[in-house]
Amino acid sequence: MNIFIAILACEIGFWVVLFGGLATRYLLRLRRLSTVLLLCVPLLDIALLSLIAWDLGVAGATADFTHGLGAVYLGFTIAFGHQIITRVDAWFSHRFARGPEPERVPKHGPERVAHEWKEWGRMLLCAVIATAVLGGITWLVGDPERTAELVGWIVRVWAITAIWLVGWPVWVTVAEAGRPVAKR
Template identity: 75%
Template sequence: MHLIVIGIIACEIGFWVVLGLGLATRYLLRMRRTSTVLLLCVPILDVALLTLIAWDLLANRAVADFSHGLGAVYLGFTIAFGHQIVTRVDAWFAHRFADGPEPWRPPKSGAAQVRYEWQQWARMLLCAIIASVVLGGITLIVGDPDRTAELLGWIARVWIVTGVWLLGWPVWLTVKHAGSPAAKADSRETTS
């Protein structure tokens, strides 16, 4: 198995282990300060993955492959969506183990669902920007187009996914909602 793939798997496992330990420490052991320190370690995993990718390409003089690009996109994803994931798991953990309120659930219909889908897409846009900056930055630092061609391909892939997400969810739901009877009723009420 490729070194970068092992790094991605280790970071994903590490994310869930650190998150689980942090929440267990907070809600089961009631050690809030220790829990906060553990949860602050989550971004260290992102730094470790970025360091591993850069080290492999610079020190090892590796030729970038699928795993290097995937690692950069994974990094963008964890930065863009990580806080939201931590917040949701925290709410679930508090509800399950500390008599917290029932966790918030994404809306399933109406204008609230449209707003939510646009917010999610904005996170994907942030992911694409971060991944593109990381991929482009590594390409520039390595300075060898023959060794980094795969990274440029990943920039195209991440933007294709971002475009498909835009059309398939927020734009589609916006158009669908605009044509719904509830949206037309809301429109009549606001113009009255």
């Protein structure tokens, strides 16, 4: 099976399970069933990780771009998944259950700076998880020629993490430090 198709299936599955769980919660008012559905989200990550490991280990495939992308996708879903679910849940609650309006990302001030550092912290977690998955699979396969692409992905994910650091939290921190303080 093509790993890229598996990644797409997991992404589509994520949104189907998420919207199904929230629709069950807010439209059908079946909170327990909704919780069960939402707890199925991590099963998609386990399935993808298992498929990547099987493809490289048992099937003897040589790692390509999609194997590395799958590992980074896993890191992303673990690091950012809860936040995404929480934000979509807040929107659903507001739209269908008269919940409060979801919080917006602050535009300026210390709140914006804190937001950018928290987001980068999630990216840092993503990079650590992706590196662990990539390194773990490389170690398990035990064939540097077949897993060279995975090592390249470790470099890519840390380069993206560094760019994110400079482009967002550092940039916003410096920009906000130079902003005049609003009078109340």
